[in-house]
Amino acid sequence: MDMSISEVRSVAVLTGAGVSAESGVPTFRGPGGLWHNHRPEDLATPHAFHRDPRLVWEWYDWRRGLIGACQPNAAHHTLTAMESHWDDFVLVTQNVDGLHRLAGSRTVVELHGNLWRMRCTRGCHRAWEDRSVPLTDIPPRCPECGALARPDVVWFGESLPEEALLAALAAARRCQLMLVVGTSALVQPAASLPLAALQSGAYVVEINPQPTPLSDRVHEALREPAAVALPRWWRNWTAEGNR
Numbered sequence: 001m002d003m004s005i006s007e008v009r010s011v012a013v014l015t016g017a018g019v020s021a022e023s024g025v026p027t028f029r030g031p032g033g034l035w036h037n038h039r040p041e042d043l044a045t046p047h048a049f050h051r052d053p054r055l056v057w058e059w060y061d062w063r064r065g066l067i068g069a070c071q072p073n074a075a076h077h078t079l080t081a082m083e084s085h086w087d088d089f090v091l092v093t094q095n096v097d098g099l100h101r102l103a104g105s106r107t108v109v110e111l112h113g114n115l116w117r118m119r120c121t122r123g124c125h126r127a128w129e130d131r132s133v134p135l136t137d138i139p140p141r142c143p144e145c146g147a148l149a150r151p152d153v154v155w156f157g158e159s160l161p162e163e164a165l166l167a168a169l170a171a172a173r174r175c176q177l178m179l180v181v182g183t184s185a186l187v188q189p190a191a192s193l194p195l196a197a198l199q200s201g202a203y204v205v206e207i208n209p210q211p212t213p214l215s216d217r218v219h220e221a222l223r224e225p226a227a228v229a230l231p232r233w234w235r236n237w238t239a240e241g242n243r
């Protein structure tokens with residue numbers, strides 16, 4: 001790595017669907033991606049949910065079944081190991097699969113929510129964890145007030161959770177090193193986080209087998225699957241005497 005590694009006190013990581021690909025979780029874009037067979041506007045917008053909550057819940061029920069059978073891979077585990085190395089380490093994820101926490105990561109900022117949580121669509125504002133697979137009732141209802149429940153995720157056109165977005169932006173602006181792992185860097189505002197890090201002078205490494213709109217801007221682009229590239233990058237780092 002070109003920068004002086006002893007300078008690094010603060011690290012931010014941005015992950016996307018690609019980090020979970022080798023766990024068996026489908027990505028969104030590209031061949032085999034979820035948007036290959038489904039239109040996002042039919043399934044991942046407030047309008048789609050309003051029009052047909054059952055259809056949207058059936059899709060989430062299918063994904064919950066699929067993801068519930070997946071385990072964290074070497075990339076998730078490497079990020080967990082990295083967390084214990086730095087006092088200031090923030091893992092920002094666009095993923096809703098919960099695999100970073102399952103791998104043991106603690107400082108996880110979930111920008112797009114979590115598919116193992118539901119929330120009430122009416123006034124009671126309740127949010128709760130529900131890990132049942134398959135769901136017993138589709139669409140599920142709020143246990144408090146009986147209103148329709150929705151997945152506690154962020155759909156297109158919706159604002160990201162304010163606290164999570166602020167934490168992610170702050171981490172991007174103060175980090176000296178940012179790893180961008182397995183994201184197409186197309187969806188805003190997440191895709192702007194590496195740009196904020198670059199603007200603040202951070203060294204940015206992208207890990208993705210495919211180029212993205214970010215690739216020309218980063219300091220290093222590792223064109224390999226995350227479960228291969230990330231453990232090796234970490235091994236090289238520690239071998240350079242940075243323990």
Ligand code: BJW
Nearest residue numbers: 016017018027028029094156157182183184187188225226
């Ligand atoms: C591997 C690999 C391996 C494969 N190893 N890598 C300009 C500014 C601001 C906003 C917008 C804007 N233009 C448009 C917008 C709106 C929109 C947006 O960004 N649209 C773009 C598509 C153009 N953004 C929004 O609506 C957001 N809200 C918002 O902006 O609020 C403010 C606002 C409100 C109202 C009006 C206007 C503004 C919300 C975005 C919510 C995204 N939601 C989803 C679904 C979440 C729930 C669910 O899962 O069901 O989030 S969509 C989907 O995309 C999901 C992902 O988190 C997100 C990002 O995808 P990701 O993770 O990058 O996955 P992929 O599949 O795209 O890429 C995978 C990558 O992995 C690929 O590059 C592979 O090569 C790679 N890979 N194997 C490493 N083994």
